[in-house]
Amino acid sequence: MNVNADQVNEWIRNRRSTFPKQFVEGKKVNDSIVEALLENANWAPSHGNIQPWRFVVFTGDGLQKLADFQSSLYKETSGEKFKETTYAGLQTTPLKASHVIAICLKRDPNKKFPEVEEIAAVACAVQNMYLSVAAYDIGGYWTTGGITYNEKARSFFGLGEDDKLMGFFYIGEVAVPSPPKSRQPVEEKVAWIRE
């Protein structure tokens, strides 16, 4: 492959999550860039090339639609746990983004592979998006907050009983870059067996 390994190392290690409060509010990322992110997501690996990822892209007035849906679902279903600040966040946060992509898993009807492998494949697709936003010098992050795990959210995203909503990928132009982050040394997480 005609890629420079040093550049790839730097790209992977300097990729950062950029959160909506760091975005330039109201500034749109070109749809063609978002299409490229989605195309890259679609090249993720999956067992048997089953490609379980699905995406729903919200932008323009669609962001308000998402905000209305998620805040009213939260109000309807949170019961005693309802918090005004959470409700307000669900109403306003999507509007800070240029695009919000719902990350979905469409389960193979034949259930040929364990669910965990489909989840892993969707995560690979999201990592492709994460690396792509870094390459295009825009901001993005994966959130599993809000209504991600609300059973009643699925149908809004075209998902059935067996499928999963796996969160949202927020995209925006960067106003405030993320500071560098560290990792615990990889040596603490790896065992080598040599003999």
Ligand SMILES: Cc1cc2nc3c(=O)[nH]c(=O)nc-3n(C[C@H](O)[C@H](O)[C@H](O)COP(=O)(O)O)c2cc1C
């Ligand atoms: C599956 C998954 C779910 C995440 N959910 C959230 C979330 O709900 N809220 C949040 O602030 N960040 C979330 N993140 C982003 C992490 O906070 C972030 O990746 C982590 O702090 C490391 O920072 P970095 O991405 O800049 O390296 C999520 C990341 C992953 C992979």
